[in-house]
Amino acid sequence: MxxxxxxxxxxxxxxxxxxxxxxxxxxxxxxxxxxxxxxxxxxxxxxxxxxxxxxxxxxxxxxxxxxxxxxxxxxxxIVQVPEGRQIFVRMSVEENLLLGAYVRRNEELGQDIDRVYSLFPRLLERRTQYAGLLSGGEQQMLAIGRALMARPRVxxxxxxxxxxxxxxxxxxxxxxxxxxxxxxxxxxxxxxxxxxxxxxxxxxxxxxxxxxxxxxxxxxxxxxxxxxxxxxxxxxxxxxxxxxxxxxx
Ligand SMILES: Nc1ncnc2c1ncn2[C@@H]1O[C@H](COP(=O)(O)OP(=O)(O)OP(=O)(O)O)[C@@H](O)[C@H]1O
Ligand SMILES: [Mg+2]
CATH class of the missing domain: 3.40.50.300 (P-loop containing nucleotide triphosphate hydrolases)
Structure with missing residues (x-):
């Protein structure tokens, strides 16, 4: 592949x-x-x-x-989750996720966000919080979730x-x-x-x-x-x- x-x-x-x-x-x-x-x-x-x-x-x-x-x-x-996560700390969890979908048209975004939240329920609990307030592990989940919003094959x-x-x-x-x-x-x-x-x-x-x-x-x-x-x-x-x-x- x-x-x-x-x-x-x-x-x-x-x-x-x-x-x-x-x-x-x-x-x-x-x-x-x-x-x-x-x-x-x-x-x-x-x-x-x-x-x-x-x-x-x-x-x-x-x-x-x-x-x-x-x-x-x-x-x-083909979507990369960069070294050091590189999330936007002054934006909310959900805004960070939406950024991951920038290459796509806006259809089915809600569905994809729900999919990320079901994979990482802790992100759902914190969806409106600043990403900078998340723990290291949660920030990594967010970085992965953001990459998933681009619907990767790789x-x-x-x-x-x-x-x-x-x-x-x-x-x-x-x-x-x-x-x-x-x-x-x-x-x-x-x-x-x-x-x-x-x-x-x-x-x-x-x-x-x-x-x-x-x-x-x-x-x-x-x-x-x-x-x-x-x-x-x-x-x-x-x-x-x-x-x-x-x-x-
Ligand atoms: N922007 C850069 N300018 C010059 N040299 C660089 C640059 N980025 C990496 N290098 C050099 O290229 C080599 C490979 O670096 P790279 O960052 O890919 O290693 P790595 O395996 O990811 O290391 P680490 O485990 O520390 O992240 C190293 O010798 C590094 O010093
Ligand atoms: Mg490296």
């Missing part, structure tokens, strides 16, 4: 992504894990058109979408677990599973490898701008090098796994 082939992104002289190659199948929840600065956000931003692609290909349903402007990508129903999430308590992370990842069951394909970028691998179907490991390992999430979670770098003691220090990871299955 979504295919990246050797996508390279440069920020001036800095290479943000060296070789971004992955695929996301229909109704799949795939996670992309990697240390700080590995290029995870850059890869998502390349898909969503926020940063230009220097070389390589991005295909969606067989058509090239590399180089499309962000709003054109959203119209193809949802791209950039570290939704950041700064959240483990129980809320569980709740949010369980919701992602639910969305996948409703037919949305999900690419989840995470530093929280432990939780992400538990909820995902497949996983990719990004190291210094390259996809170095891929496979079923359960297998990746058992991989010795991944355990060492992301699931063990080293995870806390954010150590990269470049020297140990070579095999790309």
């Amino acid at each position: 979504l295919l990246l082939e050797a996508v390279r992104v440069c920020y001036g002289a800095v290479v943000g992504l060296e070789d971004g190659s992955l695929r996301l199948n229909d109704r799949e929840l795939v996670c992309l894990i990697g240390a700080n600065g590995a290029g995870k956000s850059t890869l998502l931003n390349a898909i969503s058109g926020v940063v230009p692609v220097a070389s390589g290909h991005i295909l969606f349903d067989g058509e090239s979408i590399g180089g499309l402007r962000p709003e054109r990508v959203v119209r193809r129903r 949802l791209l999430l950039d570290e939704p677990s950041m700064g959240l308590a483990p129980l809320i992370v569980e709740e949010i990842f369980a919701t992602l599973r639910q969305l996948r069951e409703q037919g949305i394909s999900i690419l989840l970028v995470e530093q929280n490898a432990r939780a992400a691998l538990r909820f995902s179907d497949r996983a990719y490991v990004l190291t210094h701008g390259r996809v170095e390992l891929e496979g079923p999430a359960a297998e990746i979670a058992k991989n010795e090098h991944v355990r060492e770098a992301f699931l063990g003691k080293a995870a806390a220090s954010g150590r990269a796994l470049a020297p140990v990871l070579k095999s790309r299955k």
Whole structure:
């Protein structure tokens, strides 16, 4: 459905992504894990058109979408939930949700808002409050809800677990599973490898701008090098796994 082939992104002289190659199948929840600065956000931003692609290909349903402007990508129903949520704190919860529907005509908005509220009942309780008054977890729910208002076929999430308590992370990842069951394909970028691998179907490991390992999430979670770098003691220090990871299955 979504295919990246050797996508390279440069920020001036800095290479943000060296070789971004992955695929996301229909109704799949795939996670992309990697240390700080590995290029995870850059890869998502390349898909969503926020940063230009220097070389390589991005295909969606067989058509090239590399180089499309962000709003054109959203119209193809590929919608990103950005790093740090980026909700509008001085607007109400419901106003934030309505912003997510900006690419659409106004029909059925009420129905879609109701769908978001049934997914996240806490947003309904707070619909008229300033978004800035929500807890971190609720703000993340709002960011996801806002993305859903664009009726995505593909949802791209950039570290939704950041700064959240483990129980809320569980709740949010369980919701992602639910969305996948409703037919949305999900690419989840995470530093929280432990939780992400538990909820995902497949996983990719990004190291210094390259996809170095891929496979079923359960297998990746058992991989010795991944355990060492992301699931063990080293995870806390954010150590990269470049020297140990070579095999790309
Ligand atoms: N706007 C920018 N200008 C210059 N360099 C950048 C820019 N954004 C990212 N980079 C560099 O590109 C590389 C990849 O960064 P990116 O933000 O994609 O990593 P990441 O995996 O998302 O990291 P994190 O886990 O910290 O969010 C890093 O070396 C980073 O310093
Ligand atoms: Mg990032």
